[in-house]
Amino acid sequence: MSAVVTVTELTKRYRGVTALDGVSFSLAENRIHGLLGRNGAGKTTLMQILTAQNFATSGEISVFGQHPYENEQVLSRISFIKESQTYPSHLRVTHVLRAARLVYPGWDEEFAQRLVDVFQLPRGRNVRKLSRGMLSALGIVVGLASRAPLTFFDEPYLGLDAVARQIFYDHLLADYTEHPRTIVLSTHLIDEVSDLIEHVLLIDRGRLLLDVEAEALRGQVVTVSGPVAAVDEFSRTGTELHRASLGGTARVTVRGDFGPAAHDRARSLGLDLEASSLQDIVVRLTTSQNGHATGSAAAADKKEAVR
Amino acid sequence: MEDGRPIFLQIAELLENSILDGTFPEESQVPSTNELAAFHRINPATAAKGVNTLVDDGTLYKKRGIGMFVSSGARAKLRGRRRDEFARQYVRPLLTEARKLGIEPAELKSMIDTWEEGR
Numbered sequence: 402m403s404a405v406v407t408v409t410e411l412t413k414r415y416r417g418v419t420a421l422d423g424v425s426f427s428l429a430e431n432r433i434h435g436l437l438g439r440n441g442a443g444k445t446t447l448m449q450i451l452t453a454q455n456f457a458t459s460g461e462i463s464v465f466g467q468h469p470y471e472n473e474q475v476l477s478r479i480s481f482i483k484e485s486q487t488y489p490s491h492l493r494v495t496h497v498l499r500a501a502r503l504v505y506p507g508w509d510e511e512f513a514q515r516l517v518d519v520f521q522l523p524r525g526r527n528v529r530k531l532s533r534g535m536l537s538a539l540g541i542v543v544g545l546a547s548r549a550p551l552t553f554f555d556e557p558y559l560g561l562d563a564v565a566r567q568i569f570y571d572h573l574l575a576d577y578t579e580h581p582r583t584i585v586l587s588t589h590l591i592d593e594v595s596d597l598i599e600h601v602l603l604i605d606r607g608r609l610l611l612d613v614e615a616e617a618l619r620g621q622v623v624t625v626s627g628p629v630a631a632v633d634e635f636s637r638t639g640t641e642l643h644r645a646s647l648g649g650t651a652r653v654t655v656r657g658d659f660g661p662a663a664h665d666r667a668r669s670l671g672l673d674l675e676a677s678s679l680q681d682i683v684v685r686l687t688t689s690q691n692g693h694a695t696g697s698a699a700a701a702d703k704k705e706a707v708r
Numbered sequence: 709m710e711d712g713r714p715i716f717l718q719i720a721e722l723l724e725n726s727i728l729d730g731t732f733p734e735e736s737q738v739p740s741t742n743e744l745a746a747f748h749r750i751n752p753a754t755a756a757k758g759v760n761t762l763v764d765d766g767t768l769y770k771k772r773g774i775g776m777f778v779s780s781g782a783r784a785k786l787r788g789r790r791r792d793e794f795a796r797q798y799v800r801p802l803l804t805e806a807r808k809l810g811i812e813p814a815e816l817k818s819m820i821d822t823w824e825e826g827r
Contacts, residue, residue, distance in 0.1 A: 433751055570749065578742045578752045596709050596750040616714045616754060623712070668801055671808070676712015 405430045405551055405583045406451060411460035413446050413607075420446040422607035423460070428600075431581040433573075435598035435615065437591060437683055442604045444587045445484070448553050452481045464551065477506055480549035482540045484556040488528045495524050497539060498546075505547035512576070513546035519568055533560030541569050545576055553585045566590070570597060595679035605687045615679065622682045623659050626652035627672040635670055638663070642685040654685055715750055719758025724786050727767065727778055734783060738768060738776045 404427035413421040421443045428434055438444050449455035451462060453469040453476060462468070469475045488497055494517070502508045517524060520538040522531075531539065537558050544554055558566050574597060577584060588594055601618060603611035611618070622642065625635050632651040639657025646652070654677065657663075667674035677685070709715045726732045741759055745752040759776060762768040767782045806816050 432753070571746075574749065574752075575746060578745060596715060596748070596754075599751045599753050615751075616716060616757070619714050620712045665796065665800070668804060671804065678712070 403430050404428060405465060407461075407463045408447075408451075409461040411447070411450065411462060412458050413443070413450065413455070414458045419607050421450075421457075424604070424607070424609045426602060426609060426612045428583060428585065430583055432599045433577060433584045433586060433597055434600045434602060435591070435594060436585050436587040436602050436604070438604035438610075439687055440589075441606075442687075443607045444604055445555055447604070448481060448555055448585065448587065452476070452479055452553065454481070477504075478550045479553070480505065480544050480547040480551070481553045482544035482555065482557045484559055486536065486540045490527070490529045492528050493524070494522055494526055494528065494531070494539060497528060497543065501543045501547060505549060507548035507550070509546050509548055512548075513542055516542040516545060516572065519572070520565065534562065534565065535560075537561050538565060545572060548576075548580055548582065551583045551585075553587070555587045556589065558590075566593060570594070573597070591680035591683055592678060601679070603683060603686065610686055618679060618682060620659050620676050622654060622656045622677040622685060623663070623667075624652060624654045624675045624677060624681075625667055625672045626650065626675075627670070631670040631672055635667055635672055654681075656682075656685075709748060709750060715748075715754045716757035716761060719744060719748070719750070719755055720761045723758070723762055724767070724790075727783055728786055728790070730783075732778050734778045734780045736778055737774075738778060740775055 406428040408427065409425050411421050411424045412419070424443075424447065436444050436447070446455060450457050451464060451469065453471070464475050465478060467475050469479070492500075498510075498513055498517070501513075502510060520535075520542065522535055522538055522542070528536065528539070537560050541554075541557050544552055544557065558569065561569070570593065573584070586594055586598060595615065598615050601611055601613055601615050602609065625632055627650065629646065629649055629651045632653050636653045636655045639655035639659070641653055642656055643654040644651060659676075664674055709718055723732070723738060726738075727734075732738050738759075739747070741752055741756040744750075744755040744759070748755070759768065763770060763776070766779055767786065768776045769779050770776055802816070803813075806813075811819075
């Protein structure tokens with residue numbers, strides 16, 4: 402499978418801040434990639450550079466085999482839907498759609514109109530008067546109907562409720578199945594998209610922590626609990642990410658290569674084993690970098706309590 | 709889909725279950741990859757991987773341009789394989805728990821007989 406995007410040792414420094422620190426990866430064609438990471442991790446900067454809206458400090462990037470800057474051939478094949486897209490304030494919803502039709506060669510007007518109906522967007526309304534959620538929905542309509550061979554969605558759903566988000570996922574999946582293209586989905590709502598994405602890129606403080614198939618990640622991180630001695634025996638087979646103890650009982654999150662055999666082993670040691678979700682894995686990996694400090698564990702535990 | 713296990717394995721298992729319980733009889737057509745992806749809200753490539761697992765082991769076969777079908781003899785073969793797994797998945801944890809509670813194997817057997825009679 403050929404690479405649509407290739408990034409080599411990409412670094413971006415703002416005054417005193419390193420937003421991206423020697424990042425290298427490539428994006429295979431016609432897959433849905435999840436770009437994950439905490440706020441300020443460097444996700445948006447990365448997408449801005451790939452879409453020629455920002456400059457790299459050093460390193461190489463290639464999009465469709467070319468450099469994207471002022472390159473119409475490349476840019477006409479890219480759609481970038483941002484978290485807070487702004488439009489000229491005098492435009493109405495229909496004007497935005499008409500403009501998008503001019504910009505994107507692959508634009509599907511019928512699909513766009515169908516999405517406008519599904520999201521119940523008022524066609525004649527001025528974009529300035531749209532609610533936060535409606536603005537996000539408009540961005541999603543443009544992003545999907547543009548059918549760009551390379552589509553970036555950067556947290557596209559500020560203000561969208563759970564129902565509207567599910568509508569987005571379902572249409573994304575259905576349209577992607579009909580018209581395969583390369584999609585990069587940047588999001589905090591990892592649980593919601595974990596079954597949709599095929600490949601995971603995890604960025605933490607400007608560094609690439611994971612560049613892996615989503616399926617390979619499943620089952621790689623488990624939490625075992627039970628008597629301390631048995632937990633220790635089990636956790637020796639992997640890398641410990643988090644530990645909590647209470648009296649003679651311990652609960653440890655471990656990363657390793659855990660197949661069905663590991664489940665049997667935990668069972669025969671009398672341990673409870675729970676596989677971590679993609680979201681848990683991301684939380685553990687992006688907090689354990691701070692050391693196994695109680696602060697990071699507390700943040701993760703708070704998340705557990707919320708579930 | 710359930711966490712912690714590759715989704716393609718779960719898809720393969722769901723199809724196997726439907727073959728075992730007769731929902732998809734032998735020589736009948738199973739849902740397409742795209743139908744599975746849309747229904748389970750998963751990536752189509754993952755759904756395809758699940759289906760291909762069953763093609764590779766001969767449970768399903770491809771009719772070019774038409775779709776995927778259940779092979780003859782697939783049900784008996786699946787049943788044999790699942791019986792082997794049964795001991796590992798069910799009998800072993802049963803014995804572990806029984807040991808923890810001090811239930812002897814003989815007592816366990818009579819418990820099973822009692823339950824079976826009470827059905």
